[in-house]
Amino acid sequence: xxxxxxxxxxxxxxxxxxxxxxxxxxxxxxxxxxxxxxxxxxxxxxxxxxxxxxxxxxxxxxxxxxxxxxxxxxxxxxxxxxxxxxxxxxxxxxxxxxxxxxxxxxxxxxxxxxxxxxxxxxxxxxxxxxxxxxxxxxxxxxxxxxxxxxxxxxxxxxxxxxxxxxxxxxxxxxxxxxxxxxxxxxxxxxxxxxxxxxxxxxxxxxxxxxxxxxxxxxxxxxxxxxxxxxxxxxxxxxxxxxxxxxxxxxxxxxxxxxxxxxxxxxxxxxxxxxxxxxxxxxxxxxxxxxxxxxxxxxxxxxxxxxxxxxxxxxxxxxxxxxxxxxxxxxxxxxxxxxxxxxxxxxxxxxxxxxxxxxxxxxxxxxxxxxxxxxxxxxxxxxxxxxxxxxxxxxxxxxxxxxxxxxxxxxxxxxxxxxxxxxxxxxxxxxxxxxxxxxxxxxxxxx
Amino acid sequence: xxxxxxxxxxxxxxxxxxxxxxxxxxxxxxxxxxxxxxxxxxxxxxxxxxxxxxx
Numbered sequence: 001x002x003x004x005x006x007x008x009x010x011x012x013x014x015x016x017x018x019x020x021x022x023x024x025x026x027x028x029x030x031x032x033x034x035x036x037x038x039x040x041x042x043x044x045x046x047x048x049x050x051x052x053x054x055x056x057x058x059x060x061x062x063x064x065x066x067x068x069x070x071x072x073x074x075x076x077x078x079x080x081x082x083x084x085x086x087x088x089x090x091x092x093x094x095x096x097x098x099x100x101x102x103x104x105x106x107x108x109x110x111x112x113x114x115x116x117x118x119x120x121x122x123x124x125x126x127x128x129x130x131x132x133x134x135x136x137x138x139x140x141x142x143x144x145x146x147x148x149x150x151x152x153x154x155x156x157x158x159x160x161x162x163x164x165x166x167x168x169x170x171x172x173x174x175x176x177x178x179x180x181x182x183x184x185x186x187x188x189x190x191x192x193x194x195x196x197x198x199x200x201x202x203x204x205x206x207x208x209x210x211x212x213x214x215x216x217x218x219x220x221x222x223x224x225x226x227x228x229x230x231x232x233x234x235x236x237x238x239x240x241x242x243x244x245x246x247x248x249x250x251x252x253x254x255x256x257x258x259x260x261x262x263x264x265x266x267x268x269x270x271x272x273x274x275x276x277x278x279x280x281x282x283x284x285x286x287x288x289x290x291x292x293x294x295x296x297x298x299x300x301x302x303x304x305x306x307x308x309x310x311x312x313x314x315x316x317x318x319x320x321x322x323x324x325x326x327x328x329x330x331x332x333x334x335x336x337x338x339x340x341x342x343x344x345x346x347x348x349x350x351x352x353x354x355x356x357x358x359x360x361x362x363x364x365x366x367x368x369x370x371x372x373x374x375x376x377x378x379x380x381x382x383x384x385x386x387x388x389x390x391x392x393x394x395x396x397x398x399x400x401x402x403x404x405x406x407x408x409x410x411x412x413x414x415x416x417x418x419x420x421x422x423x424x425x426x427x428x429x430x431x432x433x434x435x436x437x438x439x440x441x442x443x444x445x446x
Numbered sequence: 447x448x449x450x451x452x453x454x455x456x457x458x459x460x461x462x463x464x465x466x467x468x469x470x471x472x473x474x475x476x477x478x479x480x481x482x483x484x485x486x487x488x489x490x491x492x493x494x495x496x497x498x499x500x501x
Contacts, residue, residue, distance in 0.1 A: 037475070038476055043457030044457075044458040148471045150468060178463075182463045185463075198493065281458040281494070282458050282460055443493055444493065
């Protein structure tokens with residue numbers, strides 16, 4: 001006879017691990033299904049192993065309890081152990097291809113301070129996820145690792161989850177199966193979402209890199225004809241950096257892009273003594289967000305219902321919230337949308353109504369609108385020291401505030417750049433991405 | 447049936463959910479692996495950012 005659960009969580013990333021642990025701690029009968037054998041091994045590129053501090057992010061203002069090694073979420077009302085190492089980030093550096101740097105935050109200054117102003121931490125995502133999964137197991141959760149969930153079927157009073165080994169029955173499913181969520185696709189959620197393109201990433205982990213700030217998140221923006229967004233994060237638990245090359249054009253050879261950056265670019269000298277110790281990749285379909293991520297006893301959380309990435313902080317909050325909301329629904333005996341209101345209201349106000357997915361993915365389109373030479377010219381106008389901040393949704397607002405100062409000079413010296421700046425600022429994202437979405441659809445036969 | 451070069455595959459899992467016929471799973475070594483559902487459509491081959499898949 002198939003095993004019966006209160007909730008089955010599909011996917012043991014930050015959102016799923018947190019949901020399973022919280023549901024288990026509430027005394028529910030929980031299963032956590034994860035296709036990886038080794039949960040701590042993160043194969044998918046993540047330059048954003050970043051936890052934003054010192055500002056409200058997705059409705060909370062995450063705090064650090066460094067005495068006890070914990071992260072706290074005072075608005076949501078919970079804390080988690082910060083498993084694994086971490087590094088302080090004091091600045092966000094934006095490089096143009098010729099090496100000019102625009103800085104949000106002064107890392108050199110903060111490093112000398114008794115109480116430095118952190119804009120973020122970089123943390124060990126694999127260690128955090130593994131730690132949370134261990135806590136889930138301690139709380140009685142049945143962990144099915146190395147197990148692929150292949151189908152979800154509606155039943156009279158719940159759901160059947162079919163895996164490559166078993167059939168498990170449950171009242172609720174929490175779908176935390178990440179970007180490209182198969183559950184979202186199967187259940188018809190994607191038919192109301194707009195497809196924006198394919199987000200491709202190739203990453204390498206290096207030791208022996210000099211020059212990049214070990215207390216900053218850095219990026220390099222390359223334009224046409226070799227567009228790329230390069231993200232550089234310090235490693236949490238050792239010296240070194242994880243470098244990712246991101247492209248929106250599925251025809252781009254990202255390994256070639258990475259080779260160019262590390263051997264031919266203005267930054268090549270910094271990689272002179274570098275050794276590659278790991279590789280990552282990602283192939284992610286970009287869809288507009290799902291505003292109502294609940295249907296037929298299945299609740300989507302995390303990357304499964306956002307555009308590109310819901311981020312670790314948001315996923316921890318979402319997992320925690322989803323588990324409590326489902327607990328409430330089970331106690332009420334209410335499996336309708338109304339029964340999940342405490343989660344769904346949070347999702348609506350903290351993500352959908354507060355963050356514009358377009359602001360986030362716009363970070364990657366500049367490479368396709370401007371040439372490399374344009375980007376050198378454009379970013380070269382920003383010379384002041386900006387206040388420290390790491391929020392991908394607002395970066396270009398910060399730079400945009402300077403435009404009235406720099407536009408008049410640019411309009412005279414390089415008038416061709418003006419329509420590009422206007423397009424970047426004003427054009428809707430589906431217009432900016434139109435050609436890239438078409439190319440991606442050809443690859444994906446969508 | 448598509449072939450996976452396990453030495454090149456990073457285990458990112460991108461291909462697994464992109465496959466329209468559920469022909470890809472994660473193996474015991476946390477790498478992509480094809481099964482008999484594969485109809486040689488090549489979508490995964492084109493989508494893989496590290497060229498780990500081939501027909």
